[in-house]
Amino acid sequence: MSTTVEKIKEIEAEMARTQKNKATSFHLGQLKAKLAKLKRELLTPSSSGGGGGGAGFDVARTGVASIGFIGFPSVGKSTLMSRLTGQHSEAAAYEFTTLTSVPGQVMYNGAPLQMIDLPGIIEGAKDGRGRGRQVIAVAKTCHLIFIILDVNKPLTDKRVIESELEGFGIRINKEPPNITFKKKDKGGLNITNTVPLTHIDHDEIKAVMSEYRINSADIAIRCDATVDDLIDVLEARSRSYIPVIYVLNKIDAISIEELDLLYRIPNAVPISSEHGWNVDELMEVMYVLSMWITVTISSKLTCSLRWEKLKLVRVYTKPKGKMPDYSAPVVLRSTKCTVEDFCNAIHRSIIEQFKTAIVYGKSVKHQPQRVGLSHELADEDIGNV
Numbered sequence: 001m002s003t004t005v006e007k008i009k010e011i012e013a014e015m016a017r018t019q020k021n022k023a024t025s026f027h028l029g030q031l032k033a034k035l036a037k038l039k040r041e042l043l044t045p046s047s048s049g050g051g052g053g054g055a056g057f058d059v060a061r062t063g064v065a066s067i068g069f070i071g072f073p074s075v076g077k078s079t080l081m082s083r084l085t086g087q088h089s090e091a092a093a094y095e096f097t098t099l100t101s102v103p104g105q106v107m108y109n110g111a112p113l114q115m116i117d118l119p120g121i122i123e124g125a126k127d128g129r130g131r132g133r134q135v136i137a138v139a140k141t142c143h144l145i146f147i148i149l150d151v152n153k154p155l156t157d158k159r160v161i162e163s164e165l166e167g168f169g170i171r172i173n174k175e176p177p178n179i180t181f182k183k184k185d186k187g188g189l190n191i192t193n194t195v196p197l198t199h200i201d202h203d204e205i206k207a208v209m210s211e212y213r214i215n216s217a218d219i220a221i222r223c224d225a226t227v228d229d230l231i232d233v234l235e236a237r238s239r240s241y242i243p244v245i246y247v248l249n250k251i252d253a254i255s256i257e258e259l260d261l262l263y264r265i266p267n268a269v270p271i272s273s274e275h276g277w278n279v280d281e282l283m284e285v286m287y288v289l290s291m292w293i294t295v296t297i298s299s300k301l302t303c304s305l306r307w308e309k310l311k312l313v314r315v316y317t318k319p320k321g322k323m324p325d326y327s328a329p330v331v332l333r334s335t336k337c338t339v340e341d342f343c344n345a346i347h348r349s350i351i352e353q354f355k356t357a358i359v360y361g362k363s364v365k366h367q368p369q370r371v372g373l374s375h376e377l378a379d380e381d382i383g384n385v
């Protein structure tokens with residue numbers, strides 16, 4: 001009996017030899033679906049696919065969001081960790097200095113953010129090389145990932161790390177594909193699409209669905225989906241959509257001209273963790289993203305991510321007769337910052353008992369002032385409902 005890894009290799013080889021055309025699309029769809037299922041098997045701890053086993057690297061989560069550090073050995077993850085959080089994490093010129101996860105915390109604009117320094121990973125990590133799978137498993141449960149790259153190394157490293165994460169079910173800076181399906185008892189597959197499909201045909205969709213033993217369903221496709229998108233939706237339970245910031249480290253070792261080129265890479269922040277260059281910018285980008293994620297989760301909106309810089313409004317809560325709690329602001333987006341949004345960000349039930357809010361700060365003339373649900377709050381207001 002061949003192992004899961006061997007089966008994956010066989011299917012990948014068969015896909016490589018199969019030309020993509022109308023006659024083969026059903027077969028290719030089937031192969032892709034088979035491959036996705038085998039890869040999931042490989043990531044399930046009970047599988048016999050090799051690697052796995054042993055204690056994981058997960059740590060108790062603290063703060064409003066956790067940020068995992070992923071990168072090849074010696075790119076400067078631990079140096080950055082110590083610089084950002086003050087939590088010492090051993091750094092040295094040899095590879096695999098860090099052998100376990102090292103958590104630290106940083107307070108930024110009143111928000112506690114947890115950072116998790118991790119051991120370096122190598123190509124093939126997702127298939128069980130080194131302890132790579134345990135490392136990526138931690139990153140998969142983080143709200144945000146820093147992919148740390150050494151700018152003195154080839155930029156192709158970026159792609160290698162990305163494919164390690166993707167192979168583990170992590171989708172980087174991407175929203176879940178806009179595809180829904182509803183299983184039915186009979187009637188076959190009813191496929192509708194609101195945009196033209198340029199990457200996938202009905203044969204491929206049928207092949208994938210039959211591989212997942214779904215023979216009757218309404219499938220609504222509202223994006224120019226690929227086969228992989230469809231498989232991601234069917235495998236939704238093992239997928240995580242996580243924002244990534246590319247941290248381009250060691251810029252002290254390159255020229256200004258080279259640095260100029262780095263600024264063209266999307267979602268990237270060039271820094272020198274050794275010298276502390278540009279780490280403020282990194283903190284700002286990180287804060288904006290992690291706050292946005294927190295607000296999104298607490299107000300139960302869909303978890304879609306936009307990469308614009310968001311204007312955020314921090315509102316401090318003040319229990320009656322006590323000092324405001326400056327350590328944990330309720331963070332709102334400036335386009336959605338009424339008293340009603342504030343209440344909903346805390347808990348939906350608050351609205352039901354709401355009578356009036358008492359607000360101190362820039363948004364009101366009198367200090368304090370009673371306001372209603374539609375009142376717009378300003379940054380650093382203090383509120384009590």
Ligand SMILES: Nc1nc2c(ncn2[C@@H]2O[C@H](COP(=O)(O)OP(=O)(O)OP(=O)(O)O)[C@@H](O)[C@H]2O)c(=O)[nH]1
Binds near residue numbers: 073091098251252
């Ligand atoms: N020139 C330069 N060197 C750096 C910088 N940051 C880290 N280094 C050096 O890079 C080497 C590796 O740093 P570490 O922080 O141990 O790297 P790491 O990614 O944690 O390494 P592992 O834990 O082994 O995976 C050390 O010799 C650091 O001094 C930087 O910004 N510039």
Ligand SMILES: [K+]
Binds near residue numbers: 074093095
């Ligand atoms: K190192």
Ligand SMILES: [Mg+2]
Binds near residue numbers: 079090098118119
């Ligand atoms: Mg390290």
